[in-house]
Amino acid sequence: MYELVQISEQSFYINCPAKIGVYLAGGGEVYLIDSGNDKDAGRKVRQILEKNNWQLKGILNTHSNADHIGGNRYLQSQTGCKVFSGGMEGAFTQYPILEPSFLYGGYPCKELRHKFLLAQSSEVTGFLDESFPKELEIIPLPGHFLDMVGFRTPDDTVFLADCISSRATLDKYAISFIYDVEAYLKTLDMVENMKASMFVPAHAEVCADVRELVQYNREKVYEIAARLREICQEALPFEQILQRIFEAYGLVMNFEQYVLVGSTVRSYLSWLKDKGELETEFQNNFLLWKIK
Numbered sequence: 001m002y003e004l005v006q007i008s009e010q011s012f013y014i015n016c017p018a019k020i021g022v023y024l025a026g027g028g029e030v031y032l033i034d035s036g037n038d039k040d041a042g043r044k045v046r047q048i049l050e051k052n053n054w055q056l057k058g059i060l061n062t063h064s065n066a067d068h069i070g071g072n073r074y075l076q077s078q079t080g081c082k083v084f085s086g087g088m089e090g091a092f093t094q095y096p097i098l099e100p101s102f103l104y105g106g107y108p109c110k111e112l113r114h115k116f117l118l119a120q121s122s123e124v125t126g127f128l129d130e131s132f133p134k135e136l137e138i139i140p141l142p143g144h145f146l147d148m149v150g151f152r153t154p155d156d157t158v159f160l161a162d163c164i165s166s167r168a169t170l171d172k173y174a175i176s177f178i179y180d181v182e183a184y185l186k187t188l189d190m191v192e193n194m195k196a197s198m199f200v201p202a203h204a205e206v207c208a209d210v211r212e213l214v215q216y217n218r219e220k221v222y223e224i225a226a227r228l229r230e231i232c233q234e235a236l237p238f239e240q241i242l243q244r245i246f247e248a249y250g251l252v253m254n255f256e257q258y259v260l261v262g263s264t265v266r267s268y269l270s271w272l273k274d275k276g277e278l279e280t281e282f283q284n285n286f287l288l289w290k291i292k
Contacts, residue, residue, distance in 0.1 A: 021060075041070060057081060064093045144179060156197040
């Protein structure tokens with residue numbers, strides 16, 4: 001774990017739970033793509049950089065989930081590097097209490113205020129700032145989270161953030177977090193047709209061809225949608241729908257899974273309603289979902 005792996009002349013990644021990209025810009029200066037999940041991850045990254053006599057110029061955050069920005073604060077305080085982020089992701093990175101608040105739909109109780117959902121804050125610089133390394137291509141990857149992006153390096157390595165999950169992850173957990181299902185499917189279509197020398201997903205194996213894995217992720221989306229349509233053959237409130245999803249996939253409820261899977265299921269219900277496949281009604285002060 002936390003092994004530095006070279007992909008090409010300028011592109012590397014640090015193998016850890018959410019892969020951290022390393023772009024060697026020249027003159028011993030490097031940019032990280034994400035920073036790991038906490039201070040300890042940041043410390044390990046710093047040791048790798050020092051071992052290679054590299055100077056950290058900046059961290060390019062793909063999105064603001066805590067496991068991707070958790071090392072920002074430590075590395076920024078130790079090196080003075082800039083943290084680059086864009087759109088709503090920038091706001092969540094600077095004010096990380098927004099992530100558990102958004103997932104829960106209110107002020108998060110202490111069981112949700114931990115490092116896996118609540119990173120330390122860091123000062124953020126936008127992608128349009130003149131100090132951003134212009135040789136890197138920013139690739140919009142909406143769907144998984146608010147304004148997620150990936151990056152293409154000059155030697156044609158593409159860092160894909162969280163837009164695809166590994167088969168093992170999908171088989172074990174079934175439901176990967178999705179904020180906007182329609183946007184996510186469009187991102188999968190775009191990535192499926194993308195060409196690159198190498199792809200680096202944050203939570204899947206590095207490979208030269210992602211088409212098969214993209215298709216597997218797409219199939220899981222449609223499988224979950226079909227399951228929800230089946231559950232909603234009778235009019236049900238959200239909590240019962242969520243309970244049946246947990247039972248169908250053998251998941252165990254806790255606070256973290258409640259907000260992550262729950263938020264995702266709400267997104268699926270919104271998508272299916274907007275497509276005209278589900279409808280809603282209010283009965284006895286319950287919001288009920290049912291097949292149309």
